[in-house]
Amino acid sequence: xxxxxxxxxxxxxxxxxxxxxxxxxxxxxxxxxxxxxxxxxxxxxxxxxxxxxxxxxxxxxxxxxxxxxxxxxxxxxxxxxxxxxxxxxxxxxxxxxxxxxxxxxxxxxxxxxxxxxxxxxxxxxxxxxxxxxxxxxxxxxxxxxxxxxxxxxxxxxxxxxxxxxxxxxxxxxxxxxxxxxxxxxxxxxxxxxxxxxxxxxxxxxxxxxxxxxxxxxxxxxxxxxxxxxxxxxxxxxxxxxxxxxxxxxxxxxxxxxxxxxxxxxxxxxxx
Amino acid sequence: xxxxxxxxxxxxxxxxxxxxxxxxxxxxxxxxxxxxxxxxxxxxxxxxxxxxxxxxxxxxxxxxxxxxxxxxxxxxxxxxxxxxxxxxxxxxxxxxxxxxxxxxxxxxxxxxxxxxxxxxxxxxxxxxxxxxxxxxxxxxxxxxxxxxxxxxxxxxxxxxxxxxxxxxxxxxxxxxxxxxxxxxxxxxxxxxxxxxxxxxxxxxxxxxxxxxxxxxxxxxxxxxxxxxxxxxxxxxxxxxxxxxxxxxxxxxxxxxxxxx
Amino acid sequence: xxxxxxxxxxxxxxxxxxxxxxxxxxxxxxxxxxxxxxxxxxxxxxxxxxxxxxxxxxxxxxxxxxxxxxxxxxxxxxxxxxxxxxxxxxxxxxxxxxxxxxxxxxxxxxxxxxxxxxxxxxxxxxxxxxxxxxxxxxxxxxxxxxxxxxxxxx
Numbered sequence: 051x052x053x054x055x056x057x058x059x060x061x062x063x064x065x066x067x068x069x070x071x072x073x074x075x076x077x078x079x080x081x082x083x084x085x086x087x088x089x090x091x092x093x094x095x096x097x098x099x100x101x102x103x104x105x106x107x108x109x110x111x112x113x114x115x116x117x118x119x120x121x122x123x124x125x126x127x128x129x130x131x132x133x134x135x136x137x138x139x140x141x142x143x144x145x146x147x148x149x150x151x152x153x154x155x156x157x158x159x160x161x162x163x164x165x166x167x168x169x170x171x172x173x174x175x176x177x178x179x180x181x182x183x184x185x186x187x188x189x190x191x192x193x194x195x196x197x198x199x200x201x202x203x204x205x206x207x208x209x210x211x212x213x214x215x216x217x218x219x220x221x222x223x224x225x226x227x228x229x230x231x232x233x234x235x236x237x238x239x240x241x242x243x244x245x246x247x248x249x250x251x252x253x254x255x256x257x258x259x260x261x262x263x264x265x266x267x268x269x270x271x272x273x274x275x276x277x278x279x280x281x282x283x284x285x286x287x288x289x290x291x292x293x294x295x296x297x298x299x300x301x302x303x304x305x306x307x308x309x310x311x312x313x314x315x316x317x318x319x320x321x
Numbered sequence: 322x323x324x325x326x327x328x329x330x331x332x333x334x335x336x337x338x339x340x341x342x343x344x345x346x347x348x349x350x351x352x353x354x355x356x357x358x359x360x361x362x363x364x365x366x367x368x369x370x371x372x373x374x375x376x377x378x379x380x381x382x383x384x385x386x387x388x389x390x391x392x393x394x395x396x397x398x399x400x401x402x403x404x405x406x407x408x409x410x411x412x413x414x415x416x417x418x419x420x421x422x423x424x425x426x427x428x429x430x431x432x433x434x435x436x437x438x439x440x441x442x443x444x445x446x447x448x449x450x451x452x453x454x455x456x457x458x459x460x461x462x463x464x465x466x467x468x469x470x471x472x473x474x475x476x477x478x479x480x481x482x483x484x485x486x487x488x489x490x491x492x493x494x495x496x497x498x499x500x501x502x503x504x505x506x507x508x509x510x511x512x513x514x515x516x517x518x519x520x521x522x523x524x525x526x527x528x529x530x531x532x533x534x535x536x537x538x539x540x541x542x543x544x545x546x547x548x549x550x551x552x553x554x555x556x557x558x559x560x561x562x563x564x565x566x567x568x569x570x571x572x573x574x575x576x577x578x579x580x581x
Numbered sequence: 582x583x584x585x586x587x588x589x590x591x592x593x594x595x596x597x598x599x600x601x602x603x604x605x606x607x608x609x610x611x612x613x614x615x616x617x618x619x620x621x622x623x624x625x626x627x628x629x630x631x632x633x634x635x636x637x638x639x640x641x642x643x644x645x646x647x648x649x650x651x652x653x654x655x656x657x658x659x660x661x662x663x664x665x666x667x668x669x670x671x672x673x674x675x676x677x678x679x680x681x682x683x684x685x686x687x688x689x690x691x692x693x694x695x696x697x698x699x700x701x702x703x704x705x706x707x708x709x710x711x712x713x714x715x716x717x718x719x720x721x722x723x724x725x726x727x728x729x730x731x732x733x734x735x
Contacts, residue, residue, distance in 0.1 A: 103453055132455040143450035146442070157454045205454075361585075368588040372595045411610050476599030483602040486610060509612025510639055510646065511692070518606050 056081045056213060056245045057102060062111035064094075064101060071097055073269040074111070079213075084239050084246045086260035088253065090291065093266050095249040096140070099215050102247070103137060104128050115213070133161050136206030136214040140221060142198035144190040150177070150201050151186040157208045176204040180234060196227030203234060213245045214238070220252040228255060235259055253292055257281070265291060343538045350463045350537070362465040370431045370466070370533075371473030375480065377430055378423060382481035385422060386488025389413055394497050406499050407508035410489030415512065415521045416577070419482040421569050424528035427474055428561030432536035435466055436557040439540025440550040448541075463537050470533025471526070478525035520576045527568060532561045621648065621667040622708040626682045626695070631662035632718025633693045634684055640666050640695045641685075647672060650695065666695065677702040683716035693718060 057079035064072045071094040079085045087095055100106045102113050104120040113120045115131065123131060144153050154173045158164060164172070177183040180200040190198060199219065206214055216235065220228050236259050238244050250256045257263065257277040264274045265288055273280060273288045280292055289295075296302055306312065393409045439462060442448050448458045486508075493499045512518070536557045543553035628634075631653060640648035648668035656663040668676075679700035686693050697712075706712070 100449075105449065105452060129455045129457070132453055135453065137450065137453040139446045139450050141445050143446035145447055145451075146445070156456075160454065160456050202450075364589055364592050365585075367592040367595070372591045375595070415606070415610070473595075476596060476602075479599050479602035479606065482610075483605055486606075505609065506612075508610055512611040513637055514607050514611040516637075518603075518611055522603075 054081050055079065056116060057247070058112075058114040059102070060112050060114075062098075062101060062113065063109045064097065064106065065109065066097070070269055072101075072108075075266065075269070075271055077264050077271060077274070079245060079247055080262065081245050082239075082243050083261040084235070084248060084259055086248045086250060086256045086263045087266060088249075088251055088256060088263060088291070089266035089272075091251055093268075095251075095266065096217055098266070099137065099217055099247070099249055102215065103132065103135060133157075133209055134212045136209070136211040138199065138203050138206050138214065138216045138219055140218045142190075142195075142202040144193075144198060144202055144205070146190050148190075149186070150182065150188050150190070150193070153190065153201060154205045154208055157205065161209060172208070173204075176208055177201075179207070179238075180204045181230070196223055196230070199223070199227075199231065200234070203231075207238060207242075207244070210242065211244065213247070216246065216248045216250070218250055219248065220250055220255050228252075232259055253294060257292075267291075339542070342542065343534070346459075346463075346538050346541065347467075347534055349459050350467050359460070359465060362461070363468050366465045366469035367473055370435070370469045371476060374427060374430050374473070374477060377426055378477045378481050379484050381422065381426060382419070382484035383488040385418060385481075386410060386414060386485030386490075387492045389418070389485070390489035390492035390497070394493060394499070403497075403499050404503040405507050406489070406493045406497075407504035407506075408511040410493065411486055411508045411512050412517060414482050414485045414489075415517045417569070417573070419478050419485060420521050420524040420528060421565060423478045423481045423525060424474060424532055424565040425562050427470075427477065427529070428532045428536070428558055428565065431470065431473075432532050432557045432561050433554045435470070435533065435536040436540040436543075436554050437550055439463070439466070439537060440543045440545070440553055443541065443543065444545035444547070444550060463541060466537050467533050470536070471529045474529030474532070475522055475525045478522065482521070516576075523576075524569065524572050527572065528565050531564050531568060535561045535564060620670040622670055622673045623651075624666045624668055624706060624708075624710060624712060626664050626666065626712040626715050627656055627659060627661040628664060628682075628684060628715050628717050629661055630717040630720060631664065632684055632720055634662075634664065634695070634718065635692075638692060638694045640668060640697065642672075642697045642699075644696075647697070664695070673708065674705045675699075676706045678704040678706060678710075679714060680706060680712055681714040681716065682712045684718035686719065 055078050057077075059075060059077045062072050062075040063070075075098070077085075077087070087098060089095055097106065101108055102115070102120070104113075104123070107121050115135075118127075118131065120128070120131070144150075145156065148156065151173055154176055155169050158169050158172060162169075173186070174183055177186055180203055182197060182200055182204065185193070185197065185201075190201070193201065219231050219235065223231065232255050235246060235248065239246050239259075248256060248260060257280075260277055262274070263277055263280050265272045265280070267287065273283055273285060275283070280288065283289055283292065307315075389410050390406060393406055394403055397403045397405055397409065439448075442458075442462065448462065451458045451461060490501075490504065494501045494504050539553040539557045539560070543549045634650065634653060636650055636652055638650045639646045640650060648666050650664055651667050652665045654663055655661075676697070677700045679702040681698055681700065683696050683698075684693055685696045700714075
């Protein structure tokens with residue numbers, strides 16, 4: 051059973067500038083499955099990915115990837131481990147001084163000693179997979195948002211990683227490129243058997259591709275289960291989030307005094 | 322009152338912490354001495370930081386040399402010592418103006434650009450993604466820039482001096498009619514290679530290190546928002562210029578103090 | 582690929598021109614002649630007053646620079662300023678024993694330097710010799726004092 055778990059997060063605690071972001075998060079990512087982490091914006095989902103990737107160090111708790119404690123590794127070992135990880139950033143994070151081709155070739159050039167012709171073949175394969183082989187000569191500034199993210203995806207899978215992390219892959223995409231991305235993530239998972247962690251708050255798209263879902267709120271895992279079980283979840287907080295209702299246990303209003311009292315108080319001052 | 326003392330303490334501690342962070346940063350960046358492909362990155366940065374700064378350095382050097390010659394002539398001719406114009410132009414350029422003005426222009430032109438560039442890379446998560454790919458941004462982004470600034474400022478200072486002396490020659494000899502032979506021979510007899518030229522070079526090497534260090538550190542350490550980038554760019558120019566002027570006093574006192 | 586060639590060429594030119602600039606500064610501005618440094622011989626001279634003479638001041642002969650002063654110290658035996666000079670090798674064995682050394686001033690306010698003028702003695706100065714016949718620096722205050730006292734006598 052433990053063998054099938056690639057990422058194991060235990061009792062993770064983290065706070066930034068005095069504000070507690072995670073107060074004991076436990077989650078497990080199964081090998082070869084797509085695990086989604088969802089939650090309202092501002093719950094530190096991106097921070098969680100950085101903790102898993104070893105860029106931030108938690109105050110308490112551990113992150114094990116394939117049995118290794120990420121935060122106990124030496125810097126060198128950590129960089130070696132990251133070769134087996136890909137990450138798709140929200141902004142794409144393409145290197146703005148390199149062309150599309152060179153961006154995708156970057157991890158290959160850094161980590162392998164392959165001859166130029168083989169690098170070219172590999173890059174073209176990856177670009178073909180995201181449908182942008184024809185755009186290889188463009189610079190990142192010439193790409194649209196959706197294309198940027200697809201190139202970034204090609205770069206993230208250049209080394210055929212075991213684990214790929216998607217940070218808000220659907221944010222700010224038009225319906226067509228959203229559909230393209232959903233299909234790409236699913237294909238990569240099925241064809242290459244890549245384990246994936248998707249961080250998102252786009253419920254509909256995420257639920258269609260995820261095998262298992264964690265919902266995070268207030269620094270804790272609020273609910274977890276398969277998409278079907280979450281849809282049927284009775285907890286009002288979960289159902290509010292999953293079904294996208296504007297008001298509920300997560301209130302529409304920022305905490306404030308009673309509206310009526312506030313209005314009257316203002317009048318009193320005016321006079 | 323107590324609150325103010327506490328605030329003062331906090332500010333001092335923050336400043337000390339930033340200083341410590343930047344020192345660690347400098348050591349890390351310098352250890353990241355380029356490998357074979359690092360040379361190519363360094364070359365690119367040399368182009369960006371050095372070659373592209375040439376026009377502003379050449380133009381300002383020429384004008385500053387011309388102005389010194391004009392001003393100096395007016396003063397010297399009063400003593401009947403206009404023959405000493407060459408030595409005045411050369412000494413003021415080599416000892417002070419070339420290293421200092423070049424470093425100030427460098428902080429404005431190349432330093433701010435470095436800060437903005439690295440800051441933008443940080444804001445668009447390029448540095449983070451580089452780290453996730455398993456490449457140390459210190460080595461890949463910071464080290465080549467630091468080395469390029471460190472090397473190119475002394476070279477630019479040489480350009481500044483040469484062009485400035487030529488500007489002084491144009492005004493002094495061609496326009497004001499100082500005898501060319503005494504212009505050069507007075508210069509040669511009073512300028513000493515080690516004490517004037519090499520000391521000026523030592524200054525500019527130190528300025529190059531400090532200005533580039535400030536620039537890349539500000540870029541690396543900034544708050545990754547557009548406001549943060551603009552603030553860090555301003556800080557680079559302000560801190561860089563202040564550091565150059567302050568260090569110049571210290572270095573001058575050390576180098577030429579014996580004549581004081 | 583073409584772009585990177587441009588960059589490499591540009592940087593190469595940049596650094597090369599920088600070196601040439603440094604050479605220009607060395608030769609044309611500071612009058613440095615690389616060959617002169619090691620081809621010199623040493624002479625000493627004692628002066629009762631060296632005035633404003635400094636190390637690195639020039640040594641001339643008939644107005645032509647033929648060497649540099651390397652150091653100045655006090656001779657504890659005679660309480661005189663002992664000046665060490667490096668003179669061009671060409672002149673070794675050509676300066677007579679009774680060569681005189683005088684401290685001169687270039688212009689009214691200019692720097693001070695040593696002027697050599699040779700005599701008629703067939704014996705010549707060799708490396709490490711001391712010039713006996715010297716003329717001390719003109720000190721402006723002493724000149725004025727002499728002038729004032731001679732005025733008083735009249």
